[in-house]
Amino acid sequence: MDGPITPAEAQRLPTTAEGPLPAYRARVAAGVLRADSAQELAAETLQDLWRRLRGYEPRQEEPDKPGGGFMSRFFRRKPVDEAPGNAPQGLYMVGEVGRGKSMLMDLFFDCADVPRKRRIHFHQFMQECHARIHAWRKQNGHDADPIPPLADSIADDAALLCFDEFQVHDITDAMILGRLFEALFAKGVxxxxxxxxxxxxxxxxxxxxxxxxxxxxxxxxKVAVLYLQSAQDYRRDRIHGLPTWHVPADGRAERALDNAFYELTGQRHGQPKTLAVLGRQIEVPQAVGGVARADFDALCGKPLGPADYLAFSTHYHTLVLDGVPRLGPDNFDRARRFITLVDTLYEHRCKLVASAAAVPDQLYEQGENAAMFQRTASRLMEMQSQDYLGLPHLT
Structure with a gap:
């Protein structure tokens, strides 16, 4: 990004009916994006797929019955016609964080002339799959095979699926994916x-x-693999220019965190998300892509533990945290969770933008365990450094 134009303003620039490559070049010409040869090559590849997908519809949709939502379609197990075998090959863009992969996919998605399409974070997609499987088995018994109706339901909603941050960490996900995607690809998705x-x-x-x-x-x-080898980390550039620790946690600090979230995501507010950890659900108040926002109590005022913070730190590369209070023996349960959270963020090189009652080395000054907090304070200071902000996120 160059100049004063924000990511959100970039997204409001008009897209083009001519495809993602002209849309990308228009943003470069407007000074919204820097010219980048690796990104342009990716845009050219997406342009070719855009041409092959124009008007793509592997089957004729059947009208829904009155009052039917996606769950009613799911339970009807409505069959979907097989694809004619000429589905275009998809694309899988690989690259380090901050190279513009999501931006390019969003341009492609916005331009894609496909009647039924969906863009979703892959982790959210898998959560939806697990929820639908659970609902199907509850309705039909645990011996019933949920994969065919699940594939029917997904293919009924979208002939083009765009996934951001495709990762597989969970054995349960791994066991589902093979049969599910074999069915989806057979249906022309x-x-x-x-x-x-x-x-x-x-x-x-x-x-x-x-x-x-x-x-x-x-x-x-089924998909071509494209390695996006841009030398520039644009996400890191954005956070490099942001103050990351705001004292005190007042209205001015809240506005600073609002602006930081906007600069990092291009959106004023995120959507609530949930992370599945060991059969439990962790509520994330706001998230957009790899950026999450929460207040201190949401993450440290609840009985969360190392596994919860590990899931959080591998899923999100940046946390915007509101209202870290002064800590001490009177609220040591929350202090202990905060220590664990910071340790986990630090180990995974997550970035932290926070408002707090004091600078790190004054958050926990007196009483039992104050000495133990010194390492946390040291890490919080290091996490504000340009060297730390330049480190890649570890998933």
Whole structure:
């Protein structure tokens, strides 16, 4: 990004009926984006897919019955016609964080002339799949196979699926994906995805990976892999210019965090999200892509533990945290959770933008365990440094 134009203003620039490549070049010409040869190559590849997908509809939709939502369609297990076998090959964009993958996919999605299309974060997609499987089994019994009706339901909603941040960390997800995507591809669904991980490295080193290999081979057949090798980390550039610790936690600090969230996401407010951890749900008050926002009590005032903070830190690369209070023996449960949260963020090189009652080394000055907090204060100071802000996120 150059100049005073924000990411949200970039998104409000008119898209074009001519495809993502002209849309990308228009943003470069307007000074909204910097010219980047790797991004332009990706835009050219997306342009080719855009041409092949114009008007793409692998089947004729059947009208819904009155009062039917997606769950009623799901339970009807309405069959979907098989694709004619000429579905365009999708695209899987691989690159380090901040290289513009999501921006390029959004341009493509906005321009895509496909009657039924959906753009979704992959983690959210998998949560929806698990919820639908649970609902199906509750209705039909645990012996019933939920994958065919799940594939029917997904294909009924979208012929083009665009996934942001395609990652597989959970063995339960790995067990579902092979059969699900085999069915989706058979129905002509086209996938476009962004990821930090090449298909061949998905679920690498995890127990049960051998059973996951057929899915990797399927992905390699059905989508082309493009490596986005831009040397510039644009996300890191944005956070480099932002103050990250605001004292005191007053109205001015709240406005500063509002602006930081806007600069990092292009949106004034995020959407509530949930993370599944060991069969439980962690509520995230606001999130857009890899940026989350929460107040101190939402993350440290509830009985969360290391596994919860691990899931949070691997899923989000940046946390905007409101209202860190002074800490001490009287609120040590919350202080202990905050210490665990900071340790986990630090270990995964997550970025933290926060408002607080004091600077880090004055948050917990007196009483039992004050000495233990010194390491946390030191880490909070380091996390404000330009060197730390330049580190890549570790998932």
């Amino acid at each position: 086209v996938m476009v995805a962004t990821s930090n991980t090449a298909p061949a490295d998905l679920f690498k080193g995890k127990p049960g990976r051998d059973a996951f290999l057929p899915f990797i081979h399927l992905i390699q057949q």
